[in-house]
Amino acid sequence: MINRYAFAGLCLAVCVIVYGHASDGAPGPQGESLASITSLSVVVEDISPEMRSLGLDPDVIRTDTEFRLRRSGIKVEAGPDRPWLCIMTQHVDRGRSFYYFTVRVFFYQLGTLLSNGKTMYVITWDRRAIGGGGGKMTTDTIRHIRKSISDMVDEFINDFLAANPK
DSSP: OOOHHHHHHHHHHHOOEEESOOOOSSOOHHHHTTTTOOOBEEEEOOOOHHHHHTTOOHHHHHHHHHHHHHHTTOOBOOOTTSOEEEEEEEEEEOTTSEEEEEEEEEEEEEEEOTTTOOEEEEEEEEEEEEEEEESOOOHHHHHHHHHHHHHHHHHHHHHHHHHSOO
16 A cells, blocks of 8 residues: 555656746736836745755845846846845655645735725735655756746746836
């Protein structure tokens, strides 16, 4: 009989689910929320020591993302009152049987709540991926995570540019 952890790991290894939409060049509801944004900052949430030891460096992710945004014509500025693109990765290691990870790229900006008129930071654009496999995480897993981040940042750039034509 197959162990339930091994079965879950096998399911995750076979199936990587990406939440999002295929872009046709026109901004969707989330993309439309990016209209009139003049600049943004980039934040990379803390990365686990295990992921760091396999080569996932938050400074490299942030620098690469900022470069790609600037190269696309999107103004990147640090500051406490700026909307920000946030990149987050997490993982759970279940010993030798399996691991899983999540990747999330999302955009925070000021928004006004319809229910009470209060202004607060809200997430207006969001993409996620989940994956995993049997055994331990490897450098191949980190390459897959980097690719997922890159694909989501590309999608953000496309949606931003579609919402802010020049």
